[in-house]
Amino acid sequence: EVQLVESGGGLVQPGRSLRLSCTASGFTFGNYVINWVRQAPGKGLEWVGYIRRKDYGGTAEYAASVKGRFTISRDDSRRIAYLQMNSLKIDDTAVYYCARGLEFSSGWHAYWGQGTLVTVSS
Amino acid sequence: DIQLTQSPSSLSASVGDRVTITCQASQDISNYLNWYQQKPGKAPKLLIVDASNLETGVPSRFSGSGFGTDFSFTISSLQPEDFATYYCQQYDHLPSFGQGTKLEMK
Numbered sequence: 578e579v580q581l582v583e584s585g586g587g588l589v590q591p592g593r594s595l596r597l598s599c600t601a602s603g604f605t606f607g608n609y610v611i612n613w614v615r616q617a618p619g620k621g622l623e624w625v626g627y628i629r630r631k632d633y634g635g636t637a638e639y640a641a642s643v644k645g646r647f648t649i650s651r652d653d654s655r656r657i658a659y660l661q662m663n664s665l666k667i668d669d670t671a672v673y674y675c676a677r678g679l680e681f682s683s684g685w686h687a688y689w690g691q692g693t694l695v696t697v698s699s
Numbered sequence: 700d701i702q703l704t705q706s707p708s709s710l711s712a713s714v715g716d717r718v719t720i721t722c723q724a725s726q727d728i729s730n731y732l733n734w735y736q737q738k739p740g741k742a743p744k745l746l747i748v749d750a751s752n753l754e755t756g757v758p759s760r761f762s763g764s765g766f767g768t769d770f771s772f773t774i775s776s777l778q779p780e781d782f783a784t785y786y787c788q789q790y791d792h793l794p795s796f797g798q799g800t801k802l803e804m805k
């Protein structure tokens with residue numbers, strides 16, 4: 578069974594950093610694109626970024642709203658994807674989901690984690 | 700960046716009704732358009748992939764169509780469990796989501 582579990586959320590002050598983890602099981606983790614999607618309280622879904630598989634460069638793409646502040650990485654040996662969030666703003670307050678993409682593109686997201694809440698507040 | 704505009708943003712309907720939601724892309728995205736259902740406090744659930752293909756296990760009352768810039772999503776006969784928020788999502792280049800359509804009981 579495919580499972581994704583996010584962790585690392587919590588309360589953080591503006592300007593500080595936080596790292597989220599997405600731990601996967603039930604599939605060959607290294608073969609898939611991993612996405613991060615967030616949802617501010619009472620708002621819609623916003624794609625944050627994705628990371629490609631290592632044999633396709635392992636590079637990441639980001640939404641304009643987080644580019645330069647957020648970094649996605651992956652550790653295929655541990656089956657974990659990370660979202661490093663720096664210079665956090667109040668507007669970054671959201672539930673953060675990781676979602677499995679396809680093997681070669683972000684594609685559609687058939688599998689999602691349960692989400693982890695990040696609250697940016699002083 | 701590709702913008703997706705969903706319409707309507709909210710919709711009131713009754714069990715048994717047929718409802719349609721539209722999603723317009725700001726540029727041609729071929730058929731790289733998916734639809735999700737989200738209930739409060741839950742992760743989104745994938746319903747339709749590549750504009751018109753029903754995800755495995757999704758009831759046949761859900762359907763999608765469209766190509767290029769104009770897409771639609773239809774529930775042929777609303778069931779009580781279908782009241783939720785629906786999102787379109789494109790993946791032609793950098794992914795993006797529509798703003799959502801909240802389907803409420805009349």
